[in-house]
Amino acid sequence: MMDQRNKAMQGMEGARRATGIPCMAAAAQGVPSMAIVSAASPPNPEVPEKATRRRFTTDYKLKVLHQADQCRNPGDIGMLSRREGLYSSHLTTWRRQREIGIMSGLTPKHRGRKPKLDDPLREENAKLRKENLHLQGRLKKAELIIDIQKKISQILGIPLKNPELGEDD
16 A cells, blocks of 8 residues: 555656645655745736737738638647637638638728818818807807996996997097
8 A cells, every 4th residue: 555655656746736735745755845835936916907909910810711721620620729829709700701801801990980081171161160169259258248348337327438439538
């Protein structure tokens, strides 16, 4: 019984448990347990703030699809996708895009707002509309001030001079 245990320990030389507890073979050889635990560096727990989206070029997609088309044995496509780090949905989408049209379907789509049309008349029109709104706001404020001045002059009995008739101070 002891011989079987020794043979089993010799076969597991250097093996550790997942919990960080050293194996029996290391303890039997006299290796301190702290040396075994500290030898394996823990994984980095830091996670980037924002994950970056993977982008595949057209050449890469075509190369992978060609390799997938060459797979004949069961499990070959799974091995290919594991090796390349792809999902089966990638292959499905890329095949569908290839059927639609190679260059237009396989180029990555641009995300975000649509680019503005370079029409100088539209830009000038938008600029003039903005300026018009600004001037209308200033006109309303000026009319409000004039109305208040008229009311105050009526209350205080001060006659206002009419600039249209040419009256001066």
